Amino acid sequence: MKNIIITGASNGIGKAIAQSLRKKYNIINIDKEENSVEGITFYKCDLGDKEELLNTILKIKEETDSLYALINNAGFGIFKPLEEQSIEEWESVLNVNLKAPYILSKEFSHLLKKSHGHIINISSTRSLMSEAGTESYSASKGGISSLTHALSISLAPKVKVNSISPGWINTDESYTPTPQDDFQHPCGRVGVPQDIVDTVKFLLKNRGFITGSDFVIDGGMTKKMIYI
Numbered sequence: 001m002k003n004i005i006i007t008g009a010s011n012g013i014g015k016a017i018a019q020s021l022r023k024k025y026n027i028i029n030i031d032k033e034e035n036s037v038e039g040i041t042f043y044k045c046d047l048g049d050k051e052e053l054l055n056t057i058l059k060i061k062e063e064t065d066s067l068y069a070l071i072n073n074a075g076f077g078i079f080k081p082l083e084e085q086s087i088e089e090w091e092s093v094l095n096v097n098l099k100a101p102y103i104l105s106k107e108f109s110h111l112l113k114k115s116h117g118h119i120i121n122i123s124s125t126r127s128l129m130s131e132a133g134t135e136s137y138s139a140s141k142g143g144i145s146s147l148t149h150a151l152s153i154s155l156a157p158k159v160k161v162n163s164i165s166p167g168w169i170n171t172d173e174s175y176t177p178t179p180q181d182d183f184q185h186p187c188g189r190v191g192v193p194q195d196i197v198d199t200v201k202f203l204l205k206n207r208g209f210i211t212g213s214d215f216v217i218d219g220g221m222t223k224k225m226i227y228i
Contacts, residue, residue, distance in 0.1 A: 001026045002115070003067050005060070005108070007047060007100065008074025010035035012171040013122065016193030017071060017200050028064070030056060030104075031074065047074050048095035050103070057107045067111035069118040069204060072101035072144070077137030090136045097140035098147070105151055105161075113158040120203055121148050121163040122196075125218050128165065141165075145214050152212030160211045164199050167191060167218025186220030 002025050009018040009029035018027045018040055027040045034042045045056040075097040078089045105119055112119065126134060127141040145163055152161035169191040170177055177190040185191075195217055203210070216222055 002069075003028060003064055004069040004071065005030060005067065005104070006071040006073055007031065007104070009037070009040065010042075013166065013169060013193050013196050014071075014073040016171075016197050017073065020194075020197045020201070021204075025068065028060065030060075047100040048092055050095070050099070053100055053103055054107070057104065061107075061111075065111075066115055067108055067117060068115050069120065070104055070108055070112065071120045071122070071200065072104060073122045074100065075122065075124075075137075075140070077134065079131075079133050079137065081133050082135060085133075085135065093136035094140050094143075097137070098143040101144060102147060105147075109155055109159065113155065116158050116208075117160075118204060118206070119148075119151060119155070119159060119161040120200055121145075121161075123148070123163045123165040123214060125165050125167045125216060125222050127214075128216070128222055148214060149212040156211065157208070160203070160206050160208060162203050162206070162210060162212070163214045164196060164203075165214055165216045165218070166196055167216070167221045169193060169196060169217075184221070184224075185218075186224055189219065191217065191219055 004025045005028045006014050006018050007030045008014040010031040022039045029040050030043045030045050032046050043056050046052050121144050123144040124141040126138045127145045130138045148163040182189045199215055199217055
């Protein structure tokens with residue numbers, strides 16, 4: 001089976017992608033904590049630690065001689081008022097959300113060129129719009145979207161590079177969206193991980209003409225004009 005690396009596949013959207021693809025592909029999960037999923041190879045790594053990440057990449061290269069896709073999914077945010085944010089918090093978010101995808105894309109580019117493979121970056125609609133106190137997360141996702149189109153040119157024509165920008169995707173199994181939550185979405189509901197899984201599957205079937213693009217999967221929220 002072809003190999004696919006997914007970062008942050010122990011929980012949330014990444015886990016849903018891994019579970020859906022594991023029967024067709026050999027999934028390699030790079031994450032800080034393991035949430036065991038049958039048939040998935042796990043490498044423990046703090047993606048925000050450059051040296052630890054480079055050592056993990058070296059191990060994977062020693063044990064894997066081919067790669068069909070890299071899905072840069074791992075990410076987190078620190079949300080607080082601007083005056084309460086620290087530089088260290090800014091750096092920690094950017095290290096995981098933006099620096100790690102750059103390093104992984106660079107280090108695995110040779111294998112991806114050989115396979116004429118794919119890079120799929122998970123961005124966010126926060127690259128397009130914001131709430132107060134989201135500076136580091138929004139900046140990191142804006143960077144991911146820009147990194148996507150830059151990589152699509154640098155790795156052309158062999159590697160297809162695209163990004164997905166999810167809106168509200170409910171990954172909390174203990175939370176049931178309210179009617180108000182659903183109603184505010186033009187499509188009539190809050191998103192679920194399978195909505196992103198479907199987009200990943202579509203991009204993995206891409207024959208090569210789709211590259212450098214960002215796919216907004218948000219139930220239409222970024223197109224909805226709101227007046228207060």
